[in-house]
Each structure stands twice: as structure tokens, then as C-alpha cells.
Amino acid sequence: MEFETSLVESKRDFVDLEMSSVGFEMDFVDLGADFVGLRADFVDLRASFVGLRADFVCLGADFVGLRMDFMGLRVNFVDLKMDFGDWGMNLVDLEMDFVDCQLDVSRTLRLGFEAGSQLLKWFNCKQVGFGFRRVSLLSSSMVYHYFVKENAEG
16 A cells, blocks of 8 residues: 555646646747747837837927028028118119109209390399289280299289
8 A cells, every 4th residue: 555655746747747848838838929929029119210200200300391481581581681671772762753853953054044044144134032023014916924033013
């Protein structure tokens, strides 16, 4: 009986050893699964880095677009500055035209004054002051009216 007991104990030890080896194999399977999971985590991490790189590429493109927008804005400000310069030149031209007009009026007034002085000499009239007096003259069936500057009454 002792032999049988020892045989049973040996079998029990053997079964325990087999169960231990099965448990050990299961541990290796779990460890393999952990490594597979770890590999999947690294694949996910790599995909995240690829996505992050793509995000940085998009961010770079956004900065390039923003830079182009600022360059376009700068061009618009240069155009606006040129428009203001053109408007300034137009104002200068307008001012020069106004001065030319004043000179033309001045010349016209001077010529009118000289012509009036000449008419006064022809009509033997005197030019006096700043008022006006109508002088009528009948010559060759025409009536000439001329306004003479006067100071005195009459």
C-alpha cells in the first residue's frame, strides 16, 4: 500500500507538474498576447506620429497660406498708397488747372481793362473810380453802350 500511496503521490506530483507546465505555457501565451498588444500599441503610436506629422504639415500649409494672405494684404496697402498718390497728383493737377483758370481770368480782366481804356480814349471820356456810368454814343446808326468807372456823381 505504501507503494500505491507513493505511486499516487507521484502521479499527483506529475499531474501538478503538468498543470504547472500548462500554467507556464498559458503564461507564455499571455506574454505573447501582451507582446502582440504591445506591438499593436506601437503601431497605434506610429500612426499617431504619422497623424501628428500630417497635422504639422497642414499647420505649415496654414502658415504659408497666412503668409500669402499677409503678402496680399501688403500688396493691397501698396496699391492703396499708390491710389492715394494718384489722388494727390490729381489734386495737384486740379490746383494747377485752378491756377491756370485764375491766370486766364486775370488776363481776360487785364485785356478788358486795356480795351476799355482804349475805348475811353476813342470816345474822349475819362476813366474815373470804381463805379459804372452808361455812356451812349450814336455813330453810323449804331448805339454803343459802354460802362465807365466813376467816382463822382453824374
